[in-house]
Amino acid sequence: MFTVNENYLKLPGSYLFSTIGKKVAAFESANPDKKIIRLGIGDVTQPLAPAIIEALHKAVDEMADPSTFRGYAPDLGYEFLRKAIVENDYKARNCDIEADEIFVSDGAKSDSGNIQELFGPDCRIAVCDPVYPVYVDSNVMAGRTGVYDKATEVWSNVIYMPTTAENNFVPEFPKETPDVIYLCLPNNPTGTTLNKADLQKWVDYANENKAVIIYDAAYEAYISEEDVAHSIYECEGARTCAIEIRSFSKNAGFTGVRLGFTVVPKDLKVDGVSVRDMWARRHGTKFNGAPYIVQRAGEAVYSEAGKAQLKEQVNYYMQNAKIIKEGLKDAGYTVFGGVNAPYIWLKTPDKMTSWDFFDFLLEKANVVGTPGSGFGPSGEGYFRLTAFGTQEASLEALERIKNL
Template sequence: AVCDPVYPVYVDTNVMAGRTGEYNTVRENFDGVIYMPCRKENGFLPELPSEVPDLIYLCFPNNPTGSAITKDELQKWVDYANKNGCVIIYDAAYEAYISEENVPHSIYECEGARTCAIELRSFSKNAGFTGVRLGFTVIPKELVRDGVSLHSLWARRHGTKFNGAPYIVQKAGEAVYSEAGKAQLKDQVGYYMRNAKLIHDELAKAGFSVSGGVNAPYIWLETPDKMTSWEFFDYLLKNANVVGTPGSGFGSHGEGYFRLTAFGTYENTLKAIDRIKSL
């Protein structure tokens, strides 16, 4: 609605694989999308694109790689967007899991972000609201493109097409920000990050190449013996009774990788890691 044509840029091996236009069988991706591969060589962080997009989608801390971006690196994206007239859609669903001081909890910690960025927040990951469906979008009034206020545009669309979250869900969301709620969320996040540290450290000791698990509840590991991600899925299920997610499901650059999550009990996590290590 803001720019036509729209050329979004998505991070490959991210929550959004990026689908638009016609599928290109030679490149094995979709036309109209600028892909930013997240590889081991670049620390699973996207690099600034050579082509200038209208929309940039970033997700940090990242699903599935578990990578996080420092404030200095994120500032580069904000400066790039302001210089080129891009709009950043910043998905901060895993913000509650950040543990390192140099990793920003919001893109608005960066100077100039209010004139180029939209931030998405979810209650699903920090408060376990996955089935409850509650979140919010931040669109600063300073964000204007082609003379159009995106805040006003969103308010008009939201006011005419959305009736709001149910009252009982709103009350649950309110409880998240109470003193008791914040304490309970801190304990829950800490519990899952204890699992993440266990998975990361024990697999690293066992010789796996692993990343993530520090600022996100995901561990991203290279599949052993040059297995494809689906071959490793079958191998792990058959020999260890452990289920994870093949990396190829997140985009072409996810091939050769595998995602494990920390969303389980500590006891079951310990059992699963022991089974993997015994293979």
């Protein structure tokens, strides 16, 4: 008789964004006349940039011609894309990363979820709290997280590193030593980040403790401050302790195009075993590459035209971030983030819970945000708004919130 992976049964409720989707759908069907503004899911709204559209059309035409048609892609991704990544994201920042350390994928979510598979079942994970839920959930599914306490929403075997206004959103080194440390910087959902000196301390800590850092840099394109690293490989010693996950979703609007990559340096080893070779084996066995046309679109992200157009797109969203942040401040809210990331993190008023504020905002202002508690226990009492809407929507949402 077959049995199921019982770890799945430990997962509480459903995935955060599914729950939000259901709540919004229910409100919409009950209030068909209300115009809802969605600043909840971190999904982009601007269309793909012209340079990317051009590359997509060109690649589609290649697929129509027997002499240029492409079948299975190389395991690690096409070299043209991996080289563009190395040149622009790494060499240009003096990071020592080679093309055969880059693994092109269908997006950062898959990679963030799958990467834990490389590690031993007894590895203890540490996460910033609050953070993107996939890190913990994928480890729950793998049986690493212990027992869930429904009241506190805490897993017994996860090391939570509170990242809140109290510590100025700089997590402290945990009391217990973790084996796998997830860092999402700039952080989703708080929109805050560490400066390079603070990040260097984490690299040193990981090397001293022989821990591995899973560094999710999906929001790298939004960094505006000089003293913030764009890649963890800007820090000394990161090649022996860090895996970096990157996305094209937020810098190029690829949420519906699907492209990302993960960097696993050859120097990341434990007992002589190369983690890079393990990831290569996973890619070769359980994945068949990102579409050729999408990899060509990724290449266009690094073209001169692409870079210029995408800089404008990022600026557009960051303008929204400013509108939301300043507007909320004017309305008396306490707000964080929005400087190096497209997320605004606010304290809920009158000590409302995150979900109560979600319902309040949905019902009274018809604005959808994301409850902070959905990102971890220390997110309770906070709320996330994204800058990924249109400028018009961001302005109107703020008008509505101010008039509450």
